[in-house]
Amino acid sequence: MRFSIDRSLPIALGVQLRGLIEYGVACGELGPGEQLPSVRGLAAALGVAPMTVAQVYKDLHAAGVIRTEAGRGTFVDDRAAVEHPIGRFRRRLNGLVEEAAALGIGRRELVALLQNSAGEANRRETRPGNRSLSIIFVGLFDEATAAYVEAIRNDLPDGERIAATTIARIAADPVALAGVRAADLVLTFTNRAVELRTLLGEHAAPVMALRFIPSETTRRALAELDPRCRVGLVSTFPEFLPIMKAGVGRFAPHITAPSATVLDDPALDDFLAKCDVAVIATGAEAALRKLPPQLHPILYRHIPDPRDVDRLVLPAIDRLRRQARGSALHLLETA
Numbered sequence: 001m002r003f004s005i006d007r008s009l010p011i012a013l014g015v016q017l018r019g020l021i022e023y024g025v026a027c028g029e030l031g032p033g034e035q036l037p038s039v040r041g042l043a044a045a046l047g048v049a050p051m052t053v054a055q056v057y058k059d060l061h062a063a064g065v066i067r068t069e070a071g072r073g074t075f076v077d078d079r080a081a082v083e084h085p086i087g088r089f090r091r092r093l094n095g096l097v098e099e100a101a102a103l104g105i106g107r108r109e110l111v112a113l114l115q116n117s118a119g120e121a122n123r124r125e126t127r128p129g130n131r132s133l134s135i136i137f138v139g140l141f142d143e144a145t146a147a148y149v150e151a152i153r154n155d156l157p158d159g160e161r162i163a164a165t166t167i168a169r170i171a172a173d174p175v176a177l178a179g180v181r182a183a184d185l186v187l188t189f190t191n192r193a194v195e196l197r198t199l200l201g202e203h204a205a206p207v208m209a210l211r212f213i214p215s216e217t218t219r220r221a222l223a224e225l226d227p228r229c230r231v232g233l234v235s236t237f238p239e240f241l242p243i244m245k246a247g248v249g250r251f252a253p254h255i256t257a258p259s260a261t262v263l264d265d266p267a268l269d270d271f272l273a274k275c276d277v278a279v280i281a282t283g284a285e286a287a288l289r290k291l292p293p294q295l296h297p298i299l300y301r302h303i304p305d306p307r308d309v310d311r312l313v314l315p316a317i318d319r320l321r322r323q324a325r326g327s328a329l330h331l332l333e334t335a
Contacts, residue, residue: 001029003037005046006245009260011238014052017042018059019239020246025065025076026191027243028211028305032078036066064194095203133184133320135162135313136205138196140189142166144282144301151303152187152313160317167192171199181205184320187304187313208312212302214247221298222251225277231258232275233300236283238262244281244300263287 001024005013024030036042039057043050057074060066067077100110137152139145142164149164156162167188170177180186181204188196193209200207225231233248235241241260248258261271263284272278272290279298280287288297 001034003042003046005048006242008257009241009245010262010265011241013046013048014056015239016242017046017048017053018056019237020242021056021060022063022065022191023240023243026189026212027247027302028213029243029246030076032076034076036074036076038073063191065191132159132161133317134182135160135185135187135317136180136183137162137164137187138170138180138192139164139166140168140192141283143285147301148304152309155306155309155314157314157317162187167196167199185313185316206316208316210308210312211305213305214251215301215303218299218301219251222248222255222279225252225255225298227254227256229255229276229296230274231255231277231279232271233258233260233279233281234263234268234272234284234287235260235281236263237281240281244279247300248279 001020003017003020005016007013009016011019021030021036030036036057037045039050039053043053046053057066057068061068064077066074068074097107097110100106105113135156137145137149139148145164145166149162153162165176165180170180177199181200183205186196186200186205186207187210188207190209190211193207197204197207231248231252233241233244235244241262245258245260248255258279259271259275261268263286265271268287269290272287272295273292275295277296277298278287278291279300281300282302285299291297
């Protein structure tokens with residue numbers, strides 16, 4: 001990915017750079033394990049202070065988006081892509097062993113209990129109507145998250161169910177939080193995986209991060225724009241504007257210098273009055289109520305990358321199914 005700072009955008013250069021990397025990862029512009037430029041190299045290329053780049057790298061490292069290897073450099077954190085369910089199960093099993101010891105239950109007695117449980121689980125699997133896995137996508141905005149779930153549901157095996165919720169909801173509602181913790185698999189954005197894992201806690205469901213790509217409807221609408229029209233971009237998050245503007249430039253290269261602003265800009269009405277087309281990012285739909293009658297809106301929407309569903313989600317479901325038989329006894333013997 002080529003990094004460039006757009007000094008016409010009404011946001012700080014450091015915020016722009018963070019957005020380019022953070023949403024570059026989330027939207028598949030930067031791949032897992034891809035190396036980033038050095039602090040000094042990127043600062044020189046962009047014409048910003050090395051301290052600005054260093055702070056951005058520090059913040060993204062804390063968020064789990066990138067990692068640094070001594071003597072090698074800085075990379076997109078491929079470890080954030082998926083937490084293998086076996087690791088989560090091992091931690092839970094270790095806790096079970098400790099709890100059993102505290103209750104005076106010996107290892108042999110615990111093995112017998114697990115054998116009985118495994119036998120019952122096997123019998124349940126052979127019965128008609130055996131339960132499907134509980135898969136939950138945790139997003140940011142209700143409407144968009146529901147759309148993501150519908151897109152993923154179409155690719156899931158028959159009988160598997162997937163639900164939608166948001167980070168804000170589970171942070172505010174203990175019941176919703178408990179429901180996500182009890183899920184078999186939790187899906188979210190690559191740049192929100194660490195935040196979500198922290199919120200859920202150590203013994204919660206495994207969290208898998210997916211990349212997103214602009215929807216076909218969005219790509220087609222941008223490609224069909226009249227090259228003479230004045231295009232304005234509106235986003236809730238200022239750090240999303242650089243990657244959004246780059247996307248518009250890719251799908252509508254015939255549009256010259258689209259302008260951009262954020263939803264809470266006090267001058268939003270004046271901004272929209274100067275546009276023929278408003279491209280509205282997910283979460284900024286409130287701008288639709290402010291559009292002049294003659295202004296044409298385009299909703300800038302994404303879908304979960306189908307390649308990540310095939311590469312990550314479907315194999316994880318298969319692993320979770322296969323682990324239902326015998327895994328507890330194997331892990332107990334090797335704990």
